[in-house]
Structure formats: C-alpha cells, structure tokens
Amino acid sequence: MSSNFTPSSHADASVKPSNRVQSIVSAKGIEVWLVEDYTVPLLALEFSFQGGAAQDEPEKAGTSNLLSGLLDEGAGPYDSDAFQSRVEDLALDLSFNCGADFFGGTMRTLIKHRDAAFDMLRLALNEALINQNSIDRVKAQIISGLKHEEKDPNSMAAKAWRQISFQGHVYGRPVRGNYETVDTITREDILLFQSRIFARSNLKVAVVGAINASDLLRLIDTTFGNLAEKAQLINVPFIAPAGQGTTKIIPLDVPQSVIQFGSAGPLRNSPDFMSASVINHILGGGVFSARLFKEVREKRGLAYSVYSSLNCYRSAGVFVGATATKNERARESLDVIQEQIADLAQNGPTSEELINAKKYLTGSYALRFDTSSKIAGQLVQIQNEDLGIDYIDRRNSEVEAVTPEQAKNAAFELLGSGKLLVTVVGQPEGF
Amino acid sequence: MSQNQPVSSTTAITDYELENGLQIVVIEDHRTPVATHMVWYKNGSADDPQGKSGIAHFLEHLMFKGTKTHPKGEFSNIVAELGGQENAFTSVDYTAYYQRIAKEHLGTMMSFEADRMINLILSEEDVNPEREVVLEERLMRTDSDPGAQLQESIAATLFTHHPYGTPIIGWEHEIRDLNREDALDYYTRFYTPENAILIVAGDVSPEDVKRLAQETYGKIPRHNLAPQRVRTLEPAPRTARRVSMTDEKVEQPVFQQAFLVPTYRIAKGNDAEALDVLCQLLGGSSVSRLYKTLVIEKEMATNVGCWYMSTALDQAQFMLYGVPREGITLEALEQASNAVISELASNLVPEAELERAKTRLMADVIYAQDNQTSLARIYGTTLATGSSIESVAQWPQMIEAVTSEDVRRVAAKYLNPQIAVTGHLLKAA
Numbered sequence: 001m002s003s004n005f006t007p008s009s010h011a012d013a014s015v016k017p018s019n020r021v022q023s024i025v026s027a028k029g030i031e032v033w034l035v036e037d038y039t040v041p042l043l044a045l046e047f048s049f050q051g052g053a054a055q056d057e058p059e060k061a062g063t064s065n066l067l068s069g070l071l072d073e074g075a076g077p078y079d080s081d082a083f084q085s086r087v088e089d090l091a092l093d094l095s096f097n098c099g100a101d102f103f104g105g106t107m108r109t110l111i112k113h114r115d116a117a118f119d120m121l122r123l124a125l126n127e128a129l130i131n132q133n134s135i136d137r138v139k140a141q142i143i144s145g146l147k148h149e150e151k152d153p154n155s156m157a158a159k160a161w162r163q164i165s166f167q168g169h170v171y172g173r174p175v176r177g178n179y180e181t182v183d184t185i186t187r188e189d190i191l192l193f194q195s196r197i198f199a200r201s202n203l204k205v206a207v208v209g210a211i212n213a214s215d216l217l218r219l220i221d222t223t224f225g226n227l228a229e230k231a232q233l234i235n236v237p238f239i240a241p242a243g244q245g246t247t248k249i250i251p252l253d254v255p256q257s258v259i260q261f262g263s264a265g266p267l268r269n270s271p272d273f274m275s276a277s278v279i280n281h282i283l284g285g286g287v288f289s290a291r292l293f294k295e296v297r298e299k300r301g302l303a304y305s306v307y308s309s310l311n312c313y314r315s316a317g318v319f320v321g322a323t324a325t326k327n328e329r330a331r332e333s334l335d336v337i338q339e340q341i342a343d344l345a346q347n348g349p350t351s352e353e354l355i356n357a358k359k360y361l362t363g364s365y366a367l368r369f370d371t372s373s374k375i376a377g378q379l380v381q382i383q384n385e386d387l388g389i390d391y392i393d394r395r396n397s398e399v400e401a402v403t404p405e406q407a408k409n410a411a412f413e414l415l416g417s418g419k420l421l422v423t424v425v426g427q428p429e430g431f
Numbered sequence: 432m433s434q435n436q437p438v439s440s441t442t443a444i445t446d447y448e449l450e451n452g453l454q455i456v457v458i459e460d461h462r463t464p465v466a467t468h469m470v471w472y473k474n475g476s477a478d479d480p481q482g483k484s485g486i487a488h489f490l491e492h493l494m495f496k497g498t499k500t501h502p503k504g505e506f507s508n509i510v511a512e513l514g515g516q517e518n519a520f521t522s523v524d525y526t527a528y529y530q531r532i533a534k535e536h537l538g539t540m541m542s543f544e545a546d547r548m549i550n551l552i553l554s555e556e557d558v559n560p561e562r563e564v565v566l567e568e569r570l571m572r573t574d575s576d577p578g579a580q581l582q583e584s585i586a587a588t589l590f591t592h593h594p595y596g597t598p599i600i601g602w603e604h605e606i607r608d609l610n611r612e613d614a615l616d617y618y619t620r621f622y623t624p625e626n627a628i629l630i631v632a633g634d635v636s637p638e639d640v641k642r643l644a645q646e647t648y649g650k651i652p653r654h655n656l657a658p659q660r661v662r663t664l665e666p667a668p669r670t671a672r673r674v675s676m677t678d679e680k681v682e683q684p685v686f687q688q689a690f691l692v693p694t695y696r697i698a699k700g701n702d703a704e705a706l707d708v709l710c711q712l713l714g715g716s717s718v719s720r721l722y723k724t725l726v727i728e729k730e731m732a733t734n735v736g737c738w739y740m741s742t743a744l745d746q747a748q749f750m751l752y753g754v755p756r757e758g759i760t761l762e763a764l765e766q767a768s769n770a771v772i773s774e775l776a777s778n779l780v781p782e783a784e785l786e787r788a789k790t791r792l793m794a795d796v797i798y799a800q801d802n803q804t805s806l807a808r809i810y811g812t813t814l815a816t817g818s819s820i821e822s823v824a825q826w827p828q829m830i831e832a833v834t835s836e837d838v839r840r841v842a843a844k845y846l847n848p849q850i851a852v853t854g855h856l857l858k859a860a
Contacts, residue, residue, distance in 0.1 A: 037462060039460075039461075039462050040797065040800045040801050041797060042797060042798065042801060044801075072717075080727070081718065081723070084716070084717040084718045085718050085787065087716075087717075088716050088718050088787045088788075088790065088791055089790060091791050091793075091794030091795075093798070108798065110794055110797055137726065137727070137733075140733045140757070141733040141734060143733075143757070144683050144734065144754055144756075147683035148682065148683040148754075150682040150683075151679075151680035151681070151682055152576070152680075153575055252680070253679065253680065254574075254575040254680075255574050255575065256567065256570040256571060256574065256575050258575075286516075287510075287511040288495065288507035288510075288511070288517070289504065289507055289508050289511050297564055298560065298561075298564075299560060300560060300563075301559070301560030301561060301562070301563025301567070302563070302567070303564070303567050304564055304565075304567045304568035304571050305571065324567065324570070324571045324575075325567065326566075326567060326570060356512050359511075359512040359513070359514060360511045360512060360514050361514075362514060363512070363513050363514015363515070363532075363533060364514035364515065364516060365514070366463060366464060366465050366533060367465055367514070367515075367516060367531050369463055370462075370463045370465050370531075370633075370802075370803060371801050371802045372801050373801070
C-alpha cells in the first residue's frame with residue numbers, strides 16, 4: 001500500500017445520483033423513477049415486466065423470448081418496414097429483451113423526437129402486429145442463434161450447468177427454448193403470453209434525461225396506461241441448485257477446456273447477501289487482485305479469464321464461476337480453484353482482504369451511474385429487487401457494515417461444503 | 432438535420448501539449464463525480480517487428496508487472512482499493528491503458544501511469560507465466576472457434592504485404608518465442624511522452640488536469656524523436672480470393688466478404704465519409720439494403736450486416752456478412768449479396784434513404800456524449816490514427832455533405848467482389 005492517496009469514504013461516491021432520483025406516480029397509478037438532467041439532449045427509458053421465460057409453458061419454451069423479437073416488427077398503422085423506417089428516421093434506439101424472470105425493454109431518443117419516440121414504444125407495447133411472416137422470420141433468427149451456440153464451448157458448459165443445477169425446474173430450460181419448442185410456438189401462444197404479462201401491476205419504469213415530471217407522467221400514461229391492470233403470473237417455486245459434487249465432462253474437439261463451477265448462493269433478499277457479495281468479490285470478483293485471478297492467471301499462467309459471481313434469480317440463488325485452460329492443465333486449474341475455495345471457506349478472508357474488498361465495492365458504486373442508460377438500468381433493477389428508492393444511499397453503508405465474523409460465516413455458508421457442480425467442455429486431461 | 436447545432440458544441444473539449452511532447456485532451460462531463468483516465472500510445476500490432484508478432488499485445492500484459500518505484504500488483508491494488516476499474520487494449524495502430532475512478536483520485540492514477548511510462552521492470556518469473564496467459568487467450572479467442580479462425584484467415588489473405596494481415600495477438604509460434612528483451616526493446620522504442628496521448632474525460636477541469644499532468648507526466652524527459660511508423664504498403668488487389676473453413680463444430684454456416692478500402696487518414700476527397708454512409712445504408716439497420724433484400728424480401732438470410740474500419744492508419748477492411756436461412760447455400764447468398772452491391776454501385780439511392788442513414792450516424796454522435804468513456808475512445812482512436820481533434824467536430828457536417836453520387840461512387844470503386852476476399856464457414860459433412 002502506498003501512502004499517497006486518501007481512501008474514499010463510503011458517502012462521497014454515491015451521493016449525487018440518489019439525490020436526484022424522484023419517485024413520481026401517474027394519474028393511472030404508474031410509478032416512475034425519474035432523474036431529470038438537461039446536460040445532453042436525450043432521454044433514456046428502461047422498463048420491465050416481472051415474468052420472463054419462467055412464465056413460458058414448458059412445451060412452448062422460448063415464447064417470451066420470441067415475443068421480445070416481434071414487438072418492433074410492425075405495430076398500429078405501420079407494417080414491419082414502415083415501423084423500422086420510422087425508428088431510423090427518428091434515430092431511435094428501441095429494443096426488447098427477455099430473461100428468466102423479467103421481460104424488459106430500453107428506449108433512447110434524441111429529445112427533439114421525444115413524443116414521437118414514446119408513441120413508437122406505445123405502439124410496440126399495445127398494438128404490435130405479430131403477423132405470421134414476422135413470426136417465421138424471427139423464429140429462423142432464433143434457431144440460427146441456437147445453432148451458432150450449439151458447439152460453442154462456453155455456451156455448452158453454461159447450458160449443461162443450468163440443466164443439472166435446475167433439473168425439472170423452469171430455470172433449467174434455456175430462455176430461448178430449443179429447436180423443438182420454438183418450432184411449435186403459435187401466434188396464439190404469443191398473444192396469450194403477452195396478455196398475461198404486459199400489465200401495470202408488474203411494471204417497473206425508470207427515465208433519465210431532459211424531461212420534467214409532468215410531461216413525463218402524461219407520456220407514461222399514454223404509453224403504459226392502457227395495459228391490463230393485473231398480470232396473470234404463475235408461481236415460480238423456489239429451488240435450491242442441485243448437483244454439487246458432480247463433475248460432468250462433455251467432449252468437444254477443442255484445444256482448451258471450458259470449466260464452469262458453482263453451487264448454491266444467497267437470494268437477493270437474504271440478510272447474508274451483502275456478506276456473500278464481499279466474499280465472492282475476494283474470491284473471483286472483477287479486479288486483478290481477486291484470489292482466483294492471482295492464483296490461476298498471474299502466478300501460474302493457467303488461463304486468460306477466471307471469475308466467480310453471484311446470480312440472483314427471483315426464486316433461486318446461485319454461485320457460479322468459469323475459466324478456460326488448455327486441456328493438458330485443466331485438472332490443475334480446477335484444483336487451484338478448489339484449493340482457494342476451501343481455504344476461504346475454512347479460514348475466511350484476511351482482515352486486509354475484507355478492508356480492500358469494502359473499499360472497492362463502495363468506491364466503485366458510482367461507476368454504475370455515469371451514463372443515462374446505465375442509471376435507468378440500475379433504477380429498474382433496484383425496483384425489481386424491491387430494495388427501495390433509498391437503496392442508493394443505503395447500499396454502501398450495508399457493504400461497510402459487514403463484520404469480519406459475518407464475512408467468515410458467509411464464506412463458510414457459501415463455500416463450506418467444498419462440493420461444486422462442475423461442467424467441463426473440451427478434452428480435459430486428468431479427469 | 433441542418434437546423435441542428437453542431438453536435439460538438441455541447442461538450443467542452445480542451446487540448447494542449449506538454450513540453451516533452453505529450454498531447455493532452457480533456458473532455459468535460461460534470462454529471463457524475465467520476466473520471467476516465469486513458470493513455471494511448473501511437474503503436475499497435477502493425478508495428479510489431481518482423482517475426483515478433485504479438486509483441487505489442489504481450490507488452491500490454493506485461494505493463495501490469497510493476498516498476499522500479501512500485502512493485503508488481505501495487506498499481507492494480509490501489510486502483511481496486513480506490514474503487515476504480517482498469518484495463519488496457521491493443522489494436523493494430525494503438526495500445527491504450529485506462530482507469531475509471533472517482534474524480535478525486537485522478538492525480539494518483541496519473542502518478543502511477545506516468546511512472547510506468549518510464550520505469551517498467553520485467554523479470555523472467557513474471558514474463559514466463561504471462562506468455563502462457565497470452566497463449567491461453569489465443570486458445571480462447573481463436574483456436575477454439577472456427578469462425579474466429581476464418582476471420583484470421585480472411586485478414587491474412589486480404590493483406591498480402593501490409594501488417595494488418597497479422598493477428599493482433601500474434602501467431603502462436605511467434606508468441607512462444609517472445610521474450611523479456613523483445614518486450615523491453617519495444618517498450619523503450621515506443622513508450623515515450625512524444626508518442627503518447629493523455630485523455631481525461633469526466634468531472635474535471637482542464638486547469639486541474641494540466642497541473643496534475645505537469646507534476647506527473649511532465650517530469651518525464653523527451654526522447655527527442657517521436658518513433659516513426661514505417662509500414663509496407665498493400666499493393667492494389669487484382670484478384671478474387673476465396674477461403675473456407677470447414678469444421679464439425681460449425682452448426683450455422685456464415686458468408687463473409689472483405690474489401691480493401693481507404694480510411695479517414697488516407698482517403699481522397701470524402702471517400703471515407705461516403706464509405707461510412709454506405710456502410711449504414713448497406714447493413715446498418717433493419718431497413719438497410721442487405722437486410723431488406725436478403726432477410727425480408729428474398730428470405731434467404733436470418734441476419735446480414737457490415738462494418739467498416741474507418742479509423743486506421745493505412746488501408747483497412749470493409750466487411751460484409753450474411754447468415755443463411757435453412758436450405759440456402761452460401762453460394763446463393765453470395766450471389767444475392769453481390770446483386771445488392773451492384774445495384775448500389777450502378778444507381779443512385781433515393782434521397783429519403785440517404786437522409787435516413789445520415790440521421791442515424793449523426794444521432795450516434797449525440798448519444799456518444801452521454802458516455803464519457805465512449806467520448807474518450809473516440810478522441811483516442813482519432814488522434815492515434817493520424818486524424819485531428821478538429822476532424823471530430825467537423826465529422827457531422829462532413830457526413831451531412833455526402834451525396835447519393837458519393838455513395839454510388841465509393842460502392843463502385845471499392846466494393847468490387849472481383850478483388851475481394853470471400854470467406855465461407857461451413858459445417859463438416
């Protein structure tokens with residue numbers, strides 16, 4: 001450690017964005033989080049509906065994802081070509097996405113096209129044509145993407161890990177479905193899904209940019225106000241990831257083995273979440289000082305990339321990491337990873353590691369708020385995770401509050417069994 | 432679009448030069464109390480000595496191994512403790528290092544970055560495992576991916592004489608032989624203040640940056656002569672060349688076509704601007720010519736597009752690609768794609784279509800102002816490839832001035848399949 005810097009206090013990095021977030025509610029009862037900012041003449045909007053691929057009918061897996069590709073394929077008075085031409089004439093960025101738990105979208109527009117941009121979003125959400133021609137085309141694109149990944153080692157390792165971990169559960173299914181299920185999805189399936197999910201009760205919205213609250217609320221009501229009041233969501237049961245202690249080898253003719261490893265992690269609303277985040281950061285977070293980076297990459301040159309992370313589904317928590325090492329040394333890589341996991345589980349982090357992790361996690365929080373789109377994305381995520389509008393202010397104190405004892409317990413809780421579900425794609429030696 | 436203000440006017444840009452020749456650009460963005468600090472060196476993989484491919488990239492890795500003053504790990508540990516993010520990247524023409532950090536720590540970053548501009552030390556025990564890391568990076572990015580291997584081969588075929596045909600990461604057999612002395616030789620030659628550009632974007636004032644830069648980078652003496660980038664030039668292509676990659680890991684075939692084109696630094700007239708507009712018209716959106724013809728109308732492809740490497744020191748690639756639908760051969764897709772190009776080379780595009788493409792390109796300039804890191808990259812790339820700061824400000828007007836005839840002219844002149852490299856990615860039978 002050098003003495004020529006002042007450690008950042010947890011307060012200074014994140015004060016600014018939070019002070020500027022307003023929660024406003026429209027006449028039709030839609031809550032929006034707004035950051036008003038006139039520096040750049042643009043506006044970024046992000047929204048999500050709870051209810052992504054986990055809401056697909058099992059034999060129709062991929063319905064939600066297919067819908068996300070169809071909303072800009074013509075809507076209202078515009079056929080597909082006219083809709084896309086208008087998007088380009090407005091230089092509008094409009095896209096829709098689908099994850100396991102959420103169906104979402106982002107819009108970015110120049111402020112001079114603000115009203116027209118909201119109108120395009122309104123049409124996409126309320127009056128999408130979803131005609132058979134578009135369905136066939138988007139299906140072909142999805143199948144092509146599935147093919148592209150079918151023998152990609154990273155995709156294969158991740159897919160196998162999910163399947164074993166979440167066997168029999170909706171989270172074990174690919175978000176995009178598979179060849180068979182995508183093929184069977186009909187227009188009626190898509191419309192049914194849309195009518196169940198696009199509603200006001202499960203909607204979260206955030207806006208950042210050059211707009212005041214009253215103008216925004218008017219536009220929010222015309223865009224989202226005519227959606228059904230209540231979504232019809234099926235319950236997604238909680239599931240504990242399975243398969244710990246299993247190693248699954250998937251042969252593929254590549255010179256390097258991709259190794260994915262992991263086990264159960266905390267849910268986002270678990271009281272242990274922050275302690276577990278600190279532990280994960282120390283083990284395999286995205287800094288050059290993380291243990292796995294130092295031991296696997298820097299000291300031994302075993303891999304270019306090695307990391308771990310906590311993934312929080314709404315109904316499952318996962319600890320998962322990955323690396324890629326030449327086949328001859330794949331066993332060695334996994335051994336080094338397991339040694340580090342065992343050591344952290346048994347001994348907990350050193351006090352220096354804990355202090356440094358907290359400094360990084362608190363100091364870097366502001367970096368998530370440096371563009372309009374990133375701020376809007378953060379605000380929707382905070383809403384999706386039910387953390388409250390004061391979370392931006394609370395968050396760094398929660399990191400600071402993790403005690404050495406909590407960190408040690410969290411390390412044991414997260415990593416203590418030493419049993420991992422491991423999937424390996426390649427021709428690994430020593431397995 | 433003519434009623435718009437020039438897009439550069441909303442962002443304050445200041446530039447100056449230190450006595451030792453270091454060029455400095457400050458991009459102000461006061462919305463969030465963070466700063467992006469980047470140092471760009473005007474050398475990349477195309478400056479690797481013959482037989483030492485990959486040395487620019489290998490040195491980029493080794494720059495994290497410590498200096499006389501700050502031993503290995505100290506810089507990265509401090510970046511992490513200050514809540515910063517750091518990384519580096521190597522391109523064909525430049526190598527850059529950056530940190531994103533709370534603004535009050537800018538001076539610390541400058542002090543460490545200036546230190547490693549001059550004080551790097553390398554030991555065998557650091558160099559050897561890092562060479563393995565680079566080999567693993569190559570295995571990951573290229574050797575496990577038939578598509579990436581095809582790309583590598585297309586570039587090697589398009590550039591028969593110019594170093595852009597050599598992969599940035601290097602050829603495997605040459606990476607294996609790179610050593611400590613190679614890295615230090617290269618470092619001494621290129622890592623000098625007169626070969627570097629400092630870019631600071633974020634919640635900073637130009638005066639503060641200048642003062643901090645003088646206290647840190649300003650202490651580094653001149654090396655007198657800026658290193659010269661003397662490169663062999665690519666001769667005019669005369670033949671159509673074809674490469675194909677057949678592999679059992681390919682489930683989805685792909686068609687690609689690469690053309691040799693001029694870039695902003697060397698283009699005559701407004702050829703580079705016209706190529707940018709052409710690229711947008713041809714494959715930049717769902718209403719582009721390729722998409723409308725091949726995906727929507729003829730239903731031959733699931734996806735198509737193109738990219739143009741417009742910021743490069745020498746002649747570079749314009750790449751077009753298409754993913755065929757089930758039952759469509761790559762030959763059929765190629766033929767249909769050639770017809771689209773030929774149409775653009777023969778007839779003027781309607782005014783509305785031209786305006787639509789320009790609108791998107793100019794809007795992207797405004798969107799870029801929302802992201803300090805993007806802005807820093809735009810200025811870094813521009814300056815490191817021989818264009819000026821003024822050219823960034825002038826770009827929207829230059830794009831606006833592109834006519835339908837300009838687009839037709841560059842399509843006819845450069846997108847000629849008879850002198851292109853065509854690549855096919857194929858599934859093993």
